[in-house]
Amino acid sequence: MSVLLITETNWLQNLVLVQDSASAYLMRLARTEIIEIAVPEYSFHEADGSLNRKHNKRAYKVDEALSLLGQISQTEHYREMCESGRYVLKDLKKLMISDRSEIKKVLGKIESMVRVIPYTSDASTRAEMIFESASPPFKESDCRIYASILMFAEQVQEEL
Amino acid sequence: MVKELTEEEMREEILKDPELRKIWGALKDIVPEAVVEYKKRRAHERSTDN
Numbered sequence: 001m002s003v004l005l006i007t008e009t010n011w012l013q014n015l016v017l018v019q020d021s022a023s024a025y026l027m028r029l030a031r032t033e034i035i036e037i038a039v040p041e042y043s044f045h046e047a048d049g050s051l052n053r054k055h056n057k058r059a060y061k062v063d064e065a066l067s068l069l070g071q072i073s074q075t076e077h078y079r080e081m082c083e084s085g086r087y088v089l090k091d092l093k094k095l096m097i098s099d100r101s102e103i104k105k106v107l108g109k110i111e112s113m114v115r116v117i118p119y120t121s122d123a124s125t126r127a128e129m130i131f132e133s134a135s136p137p138f139k140e141s142d143c144r145i146y147a148s149i150l151m152f153a154e155q156v157q158e159e160l
Numbered sequence: 161m162v163k164e165l166t167e168e169e170m171r172e173e174i175l176k177d178p179e180l181r182k183i184w185g186a187l188k189d190i191v192p193e194a195v196v197e198y199k200k201r202r203a204h205e206r207s208t209d210n
Contacts, residue, residue: 010202017195019185025170028177054191099190106186113179 003035004156006117008145009043013050016106030114038115040148044107045119046141051103059096062089123148 005026014020015027030037066089073082127147131140165173174180188195 013194013198016183016185016187017191017198019188021167021170021174024174024180024184025165027180027183028170028173031177031180051187051191051194054194054197057193058191102190103187106183109179109183113183 005030005035005037006149006152007037007039007043008149009046009050012039012043012047012107012110015110016047027110027113036115038117038152039110040117040119040145040152042119042141042144042148044111044116046145048103048107052100055096055100055103059093062093062096065089066093117148117152119144119148120151123151126151 007023007026011023011026014023026035026037029035066086069082069086069089073079073086124144124147127140127144130137130147131143137143137146174184
């Protein structure tokens with residue numbers, strides 16, 4: 001293996017959301033063993049969290065709509081129409097639950113196709129120190145990703 | 161000198177791999193608002209990098 005490519009959350013999002021050809025092509029190169037791709041474990045959590053937040057917002061709105069229809073249906077002559085609406089919304093909610101599994105499944109699949117950089121307690125401590133320092137990266141999640149990459153790179157260097 | 165692939169050539173290569181086809185853009189329809197937000201954020205990051 002001559003090239004080890006370290007990617008992070010943006011690469012994952014490019015791959016699953018934007019259909020970015022360059023990101024997917026890099027994965028293709030990794031699949032044909034021309035390069036190796038390593039992704040921090042924390043990036044999978046970050047991507048999952050960000051996709052889920054969006055998904056949960058939708059699910060929350062569906063819940064609100066269900067509750068609103070429940071209230072409106074207390075007026076007798078609206079009841080039938082509200083019950084039909086609630087029926088459709090309940091089906092929609094079931095579909096949304098299966099979409100939640102799809103997010104997990106896709107990210108899990110990528111995880112099985114790349115080398116995963118572990119987020120260890122040492123990396124966590126190092127991330128805290130980077131975060132408290134006055135140098136970049138300034139976002140806490142970026143510090144965690146950066147720290148785990150640093151530790152991984154050091155380990156790879158030792159192996160050489 | 162290595163030849164730089166065009167967008168089309170990269171796509172052809174990607175589509176050759178059935179496993180890769182399953183994950184490429186797999187979540188864009190599930191949470192389309194995440195696509196919009198991600199594109200905006202990347203555009204902002206690029207403009208602040210320049």
